Amino acid sequence: MTPSHNVRIGVQIAPQHALYPKIRETVAEIEELGVDIAFNWDHFYPLSGEPDGLHFESWTMLAAWAEQTSRIQIGALVNCNSYRNADLQADMARTIDHISAQGGEGRFIFGTGSGWFERDYDEYGYEFGTPGQRLDKLAENLPRIEERWAxxxxxxxxxxPVLIGGGGEKKTLRIVAxxxxxxxxxxxxxxxxxxxxVLRGWCDEIGRDPAEIEISTELRNRSEEEADELYALGARLFTVGITGPDHDLTPVRRWLAWRDSKNQ
Known part of the structure; x- marks a missing residue:
């Protein structure tokens, strides 16, 4: 499962602990640096630091990024399937795709997952259910999303492009395949x-070439040697997380240099 495409670096700008002008500025900076993808996340409250700290909603922010930028791809890492009707998700994704196109192809990546942060559900009135139920709903909604796009x-x-996050072997990887x-x-x-x-096994079951699936992983607390090991296994998209209030770009520059060494 070794893809032919080059290494890409995605930066997840956590939409927490910073006001929007700082987030907008950071998006411009990482696009100028040559980052391949700008991600946020789809939550309603901070995941680290002050639990009631500054926080913004994902999809409206992605639409603003689509208008602001011209080259970098954009998406959530990842959308929570539970928070919005499936057909609405498809329509929102299509709309952001067009906003980002600016005369060419769109730059939106539909990153999605089943959801996990219970506070989001409780505070916003969604039914939390069980992990299995949430994964079943994701499996049910993805065909609806694809049908709505058509x-x-x-x-x-x-x-x-559809990005699916998670590593569960019985359900998630089957959905991925x-x-x-x-x-x-x-x-x-x-x-x-x-x-x-495991993923190869699920792909074999449905007759899909697993090489069609780009392998993505995160770089938090990893060394270049550890990243090299992931690269050797076929990973080609590597994500770096940054958060407010400072949005330190030092690790971004470090991993862009590593990417460029791989893509020579």
Missing amino acids: KLNPAPTRDI RHADIWHSFSDAATLEHKLG
């Missing part, structure tokens, strides 16, 4: 090697 007028500017263009996990090398074997 019906919308105007249609998306291209086949919107059927629907994902990109699979994102937090795996170390040993875990990734094992889970890639």
Whole structure:
């Protein structure tokens, strides 16, 4: 499962602990640096630091990024499938795809997952259920999303890439095999090697070439040597997380240099 495409670096700008002008400025900076993808996350409250600190909503922010930028791809890492009707998600994704196109192809990546942060559900009135129920709903909604994309007028500017996050072997990786263009996990090398074997099994079951799926993982607290191991296993999208209030870009520059060394 070794893809032919080059290494890409995504930066997840956590939409917490900073006012929007700082977030907008950071998006401009990482695009200027040559980052490949700008991600946020789909939550309603901070995941670290002060639990009631500054925080903004994901999709409205992504639409603003689509208008602000011209080259960098954009998406959530990841959207929570539970928070919005499936057909609405498809329409929002299509709309942001067009906003980001600016005369060419869109730059939106539909990153999605089943959801997990219970406070979001409780505070906003969504039914939390069980992990299995939330995954079943994701499996149910993805075909609806794909069907809605085929019906919308105007249609998306291209086949919107679907990124699915999570590493569950019985349900999540089965969904990945059927629907994902990109699979994102937090795996170390040993875990990734094992889970890639599971993913190959699910792909074989439906007759899909697993090489069609780009492998994505995060770089938090990793060394270049550890990243090299993930690269050797086929990972090509690597994500770096930054958060407010400072949005330190030092790790971003470090990993861009590593990316460029791989893509020579």
